[in-house]
Amino acid sequence: MNASNQAHLTIQGCGYRIENDRVIISIQRIANDRDEGNLSGTLQLQLCAFHQGIGDLEKIVLASTIIGEMKGQHFLSDCYYDLFFQPPQVGSWQLALQLSEWNGVDYTLCDSAYFDTAYQVEAPSNPSVPAMQVDELENEKAASTPKIATEHPTVKKPKEVKKNATGYADGYLAINKSKVDKLLKVKGVPKKVLEKLIAERPFQSEKAVLNIKGMGPVMMEKILAELTK
Known part of the structure; x- marks a missing residue:
């Protein structure tokens, strides 16, 4: 349902679909019905939300985009906008799509399309979790995910270094003493890494060798295997 329009800028056939943190807005027609020279x-x-049942007319902007200018007697048809969606707080909301025009100072409302079906945001089902915005819960969940992801691979890396150290107790000394041409002939290791090794010598420990950019336990094992033949 569209509100009465005095600016002759209209939107028709509006709809939306929310997918996680995105909203796809569809509009059949955006028109400038003013004179041709305009x-x-x-x-x-803007996709806006109005809290139902409390008499609060203040809107909350959930998604927004700029269309640009439009000539009089022109229109856009079959428009689709894939926008970032910021959900409202817990409660029941009426959503509306609003078209506004920049007047040189601020945006003034030209037309609105209200959606009849209320948009519900439920409180968390877990009673131990305090009620908060749904997006805050999602942000917490997203923030915790990297911690879980990084726990597995990084903890076991030092053990691989230890294994190399067991096989070559003085491996870093072999790198320090090796001739440049022999180091550069090591196969399976990028030349830039080998050149960096040569430039950074002498090393005080295998750990110092592994700190070289691009160097890892596997590459170090290849180098030491070649140098100790």
Whole structure:
């Protein structure tokens, strides 16, 4: 349902679909019904939410995009906008799509399309979790994910270094004493890494060798195997 329009800038056939943190907005027609010589100000689309049942008319912007200017007697058809979606707080909300025009100072509302079906945001099902915005819960979940992901691979790396150290107790000394041409002939190791090794010598420990950019336990084992033949 569209509100009465006095600016002759209209939106028709509006819909939306929310997918996680994105919302796809569809509009059949965005039109400038003014005289042909007219050029509108910059147009803005906003998906807004109004809290139901408390008499609060203050809107919350959930998604927004800029369309640009439009000539009089022109229109855009079959428009689709894939936008970032910021959900509202827990509660029941009426959503509306609003078209506004820049007047040189601020955006003024030109047309609105209200959606009849209320948008519900439920409180967390876990009673031990305090009620908060749904997006805050998602942010916490997302923030914790990298911690879980990094626990597995990084903890076991030093053990591989230890294995190399057992096989070549003085491996770093072999690198220190090796001739340049012999180091550069090691196969399976990038030449840039070998050149960096040569430039950074002498090393005080195998750990210092492994700190070289591009160097890892496997590459170090290849180098030491070649040098100790």
